[in-house]
Amino acid sequence: MEFAWSNEQDAYRRRVSSFIERTLPKDWWTNYAHGIGTDAQLFYSKIFCPALAEEGLLVPQWPKEYGGADGNPWQQFILAEEMWSWNEPRGGQYMGVNWIGPALMRYGTQAQKDEHLTRIASGNVTWSQGFSEPQAGTDLAALKTRAERTNSGFKINGMKIWTSYARRADWIFLLARTGPERKSISCFLVPMTSPGIKVVPFPGLVEEGHLNEVYFDDVEVPESALVGEESKGWDVIRHALNYERVGLPRYHWARRTLDTAVAQLKKEGRFSDPIVRAAAGRIVAKCEAARLLTYLVVHQRITGEDTVDPNVQRLTAAEACLDLMSFLMEYTPDCLAGGDPMLENFYRSQIAATIAAGTYELQLDLIAQRGLGLPRGH
Amino acid sequence: MHLDFTEDQKALLASLEAIVEDHLAPPTEDRRGRYHYSQSLDAKLVSNGFLDAIRTPGMGAVEAAMVIEEVSRSPSVVEVSASALVAPHLLDEALPRPIVLASGDLSKAQRFLPVAKTVIYNAGDKVLVFAVDQANVETIDSIYAYPMGRFKTLPNLASARVIGGPDAVAKLHQWWRVALAAECAGAMKSAVDFVVDYTKQRKLFNTTIASFQAVQHRLAHAHRIARGLHFLVMKAAWSGDAFDANQAASFAQQHIQQLVFDLHQFNGGMGVTNENLLHFWTYRFRALQPEVGGANAAALETADLLWGSAA
Numbered sequence: 001m002e003f004a005w006s007n008e009q010d011a012y013r014r015r016v017s018s019f020i021e022r023t024l025p026k027d028w029w030t031n032y033a034h035g036i037g038t039d040a041q042l043f044y045s046k047i048f049c050p051a052l053a054e055e056g057l058l059v060p061q062w063p064k065e066y067g068g069a070d071g072n073p074w075q076q077f078i079l080a081e082e083m084w085s086w087n088e089p090r091g092g093q094y095m096g097v098n099w100i101g102p103a104l105m106r107y108g109t110q111a112q113k114d115e116h117l118t119r120i121a122s123g124n125v126t127w128s129q130g131f132s133e134p135q136a137g138t139d140l141a142a143l144k145t146r147a148e149r150t151n152s153g154f155k156i157n158g159m160k161i162w163t164s165y166a167r168r169a170d171w172i173f174l175l176a177r178t179g180p181e182r183k184s185i186s187c188f189l190v191p192m193t194s195p196g197i198k199v200v201p202f203p204g205l206v207e208e209g210h211l212n213e214v215y216f217d218d219v220e221v222p223e224s225a226l227v228g229e230e231s232k233g234w235d236v237i238r239h240a241l242n243y244e245r246v247g248l249p250r251y252h253w254a255r256r257t258l259d260t261a262v263a264q265l266k267k268e269g270r271f272s273d274p275i276v277r278a279a280a281g282r283i284v285a286k287c288e289a290a291r292l293l294t295y296l297v298v299h300q301r302i303t304g305e306d307t308v309d310p311n312v313q314r315l316t317a318a319e320a321c322l323d324l325m326s327f328l329m330e331y332t333p334d335c336l337a338g339g340d341p342m343l344e345n346f347y348r349s350q351i352a353a354t355i356a357a358g359t360y361e362l363q364l365d366l367i368a369q370r371g372l373g374l375p376r377g378h
Numbered sequence: 379m380h381l382d383f384t385e386d387q388k389a390l391l392a393s394l395e396a397i398v399e400d401h402l403a404p405p406t407e408d409r410r411g412r413y414h415y416s417q418s419l420d421a422k423l424v425s426n427g428f429l430d431a432i433r434t435p436g437m438g439a440v441e442a443a444m445v446i447e448e449v450s451r452s453p454s455v456v457e458v459s460a461s462a463l464v465a466p467h468l469l470d471e472a473l474p475r476p477i478v479l480a481s482g483d484l485s486k487a488q489r490f491l492p493v494a495k496t497v498i499y500n501a502g503d504k505v506l507v508f509a510v511d512q513a514n515v516e517t518i519d520s521i522y523a524y525p526m527g528r529f530k531t532l533p534n535l536a537s538a539r540v541i542g543g544p545d546a547v548a549k550l551h552q553w554w555r556v557a558l559a560a561e562c563a564g565a566m567k568s569a570v571d572f573v574v575d576y577t578k579q580r581k582l583f584n585t586t587i588a589s590f591q592a593v594q595h596r597l598a599h600a601h602r603i604a605r606g607l608h609f610l611v612m613k614a615a616w617s618g619d620a621f622d623a624n625q626a627a628s629f630a631q632q633h634i635q636q637l638v639f640d641l642h643q644f645n646g647g648m649g650v651t652n653e654n655l656l657h658f659w660t661y662r663f664r665a666l667q668p669e670v671g672g673a674n675a676a677a678l679e680t681a682d683l684l685w686g687s688a689a
């Protein structure tokens with residue numbers, strides 16, 4: 001067991017944090033950091049990510065041949081921790097970097113790799129994920145959007161919902177039904193400027209601008225838009241979700257948010273109450289458990305172990321965030337009504353932490369069945 | 379960062395497992411007792427040097443915590459925490475054992491007192507050590523799964539050896555927390571395994587109770603808690619940092635209620651009998667739940683460390 005960062009990793013962290021500090025605008029917290037889905041942050045991410053790429057810090061974990069630095073997953077996580085300390089100036093860029101890129105490396109054609117990987121690695125493209133539909137979230141295989149063969153490729157009809165960042169995205173990684181079987185699903189790379197695509201944003205409890213519906217009305221895509229084999233998209237999805245689900249160092253963001261809440265309570269002279277102090281201290285233990293479990297998952301990514309620890313980590317982080325949300329409501333309730341925007345950001349983004357990218361219940365099922373060997377349940 | 383045991387640690391674990399494996403059920407005559415103090419496990423740990431891991435070249439607090447965790451997997455109990463991890467951080471020489479860790483009101487029941495030879499006592503501003511006169515110990519019948527006892531008359535602390543002032547108290551608190559968290563981690567792992575096995579066997583409504591999602595989800599949580607705790611314990615032992623010790627104890631103590639409730643619940647009526655092994659683990663967590671001030675004290679100290687005073 002070794003819990004220390006190496007000198008090299010420490011230096012890497014310093015390099016990332018000093019880049020962020022010298023690059024972000026001085027009024028970052030007041031005028032930009034309003035949540036990853038907001039216009040302010042999404043537009044800024046289009047300036048920040050190319051600069052980050054230029055510095056060699058956007059995809060360090062990718063192989064050199066695709067524009068990376070042959071780095072390891074630790075670098076990806078150190079980077080993510082530092083970014084989340086600043087409320088994620090990369091915006092929705094993680095989609096391309098964390099899982100669409102890796103999925104294309106594994107399943108993409110040479111032409112797809114040439115076209116997309118360099119673009120993702122340069123920070124000049126925003127992706128969205130077109131998986132969920134009104135009747136197909138947890139039960140993703142129930143999706144109804146269809147892609148029918150044409151002479152030159154496919155014609156797509158249907159709709160997606162919840163699609164994060166879609167209204168500002170350049171591309172969508174789309175799942176559509178291509179055959180009669182339940183799992184006859186294929187993956188497509190579709191430009192958001194394609195004729196027949198309509199994006200309808202809708203408001204919600206999460207930050208403004210995050211949620212969208214995307215309609216596909218006879219959208220034509222060429223054969224070359226298909227990723228992997230036709231109707232064999234399930235393998236691609238599984239690979240992609242694997243990468244997607246341990247992307248976000250929530251514990252780090254939670255600790256930072258807790259610091260902010262405590263600073264407010266101190267300023268208001270309310271942090272001498274031992275009940276408040278103990279409540280804050282209790283959350284730290286849960287954050288630290290989530291942190292270590294995340295490090296464990298990174299370690300396992302390197303050693304190639306296949307465990308349910310990613311699910312264990314997700315739940316532990318969710319528990320810490322849920323406790324923190326409750327703390328904010330009890331002790332800094334003004335955060336949802338004109339108070340500190342950083343606290344509001346945290347709260348509103350975490351509302352969906354137990355839903356998006358695999359629900360809480362799904363994680364529990366996976367731990368019970370894959371981890372504890374319990375039978376498929378009732 | 380390398381979150382796996384080294385080859386040496388794996389070897390240590392394998393030899394420990396080989397010993398603990400022989401103690402996964404108390405002898406028949408003690409199965410219905412409140413607890414079973416295993417003299418044979420104790421003797422094997424001593425003769426194989428496991429309790430001295432921390433003083434062995436190439437080993438340290440991580441190995442001592444591993445010993446506590448692994449031994450705590452047994453339903454039988456042995457005094458390991460104080461001997462293997464806490465006392466060595468306070469004193470160079472080994473103390474006569476078993477050792478009681480005590481704090482506050484000495485008229486109350488103490489874990490291990492009926493079998494103990496030494497007490498390490500937090501007297502508020504100093505740490506004292508004194509020998510136990512067994513003639514002055516009254517055994518208490520308690521459902522806690524430790525030998526529990528109290529002094530018939532309060533020991534004379536004026537003649538106790540002082541081993542340090544406030545620094546020693548802080549050190550005692552810190553390593554006591556790591557030790558209690560390690561005990562919980564080991565015992566939780568066994569308790570979860572035990573209940574998972576039971577739910578796979580118990581058939582109702584033509585199926586096993588393990589197939590009910592309401593059961594599965596709570597067991598998944600139990601597993602997640604034990605897993606998270608294991609790494610908090612290892613980190614705290616590795617770093618020797620009071621902050622990490624607080625997190626390990628706080629996490630353990632915060633979750634004890636949920637674990638004890640869920641694990642007993644799935645054993646139904648059997649879970650409240652002494653015949654069922656579960657209480658040998660769960661009523662150890664219960665005894666550990668309030669130690670060193672419990673989850674809130676660890677949390678308050680965390681607040682002091684992170685955010686300083688209230689101003």
Ligand SMILES: Cc1cc2nc3c(=O)[nH]c(=O)nc-3n(C[C@H](O)[C@H](O)[C@H](O)COP(=O)(O)OP(=O)(O)OC[C@H]3O[C@@H](n4cnc5c(N)ncnc54)[C@H](O)[C@@H]3O)c2cc1C
Pocket residue numbers: 128129130131132133134135136137138139161162163164165206210352355356357358359360361362591
């Ligand atoms: C903020 C946010 C952003 C999102 N971004 C995207 C995106 O960018 N792209 C995208 O494709 N999707 C996105 N999603 C959608 C997300 O993936 C789905 O909401 C999620 O998969 C759950 O699906 P659902 O909403 O249809 O809920 P349902 O699947 O209907 O689930 C409802 C409840 O039932 C529970 N449940 C379902 N099945 C079981 C079962 N077998 N056992 C026990 N309980 C069960 C679930 O756990 C959940 O609690 C986003 C969602 C949110 C909230």
